[in-house]
Amino acid sequence: MTDQEIHVRHLTGIDPRTGGNPPCLKEQCRVALDRGARALARDGYRLQDVTRIIFLMRDTDGFPSCFPLLRDAFGTGRPGTTLRLVTGFDEPGAQIEIELVVDPAHF
Template structure:
């Protein structure tokens, strides 16, 4: 039987909306859409690049609990309300994934809270 385990980050959204930050299913790790909130303080920076950095820290923590790192990411999805913010985030994203080269998609869409400037979702494969 394939292992299935949920990983929680402590975000109030996880309880409010009934989801996990990540789900481990065998060797696959699926990380939910994650925004720039610092879930310990429920604060969020105004700067889209800082939001991207905080988002990646939250994702990296979930991946570590699943037994992998950002280097194990095979798919990434970037969701932004304003496509102009993507350029500001690019250096942060390149630092995280420039050597990894996961398959990637950038989509322009509305996010739940107007303070959110980027949401990132990843899939990883445990080695």
């Protein structure tokens, strides 16, 4: 175990089965969170252990549709949240990118 923060970056909504982006923001968010959960599990952590989450988005209009996913994913953890607006992504059709941070010092 380490005391250094663990960062899981560049979590996009690219569907690993198809290689494409789902058309809606909510589904892209779900895929990105699933990818993040798998990455954290490799280090023995869960989404509920996340202390900070950073969202990169082009447009926030559909973001409220993601709130139920976020409540389910993070439970009562309530990680610190940053939302950064970006002009675009490298991947056409991408609407969201997520970074998760776990600070083991909180445990």
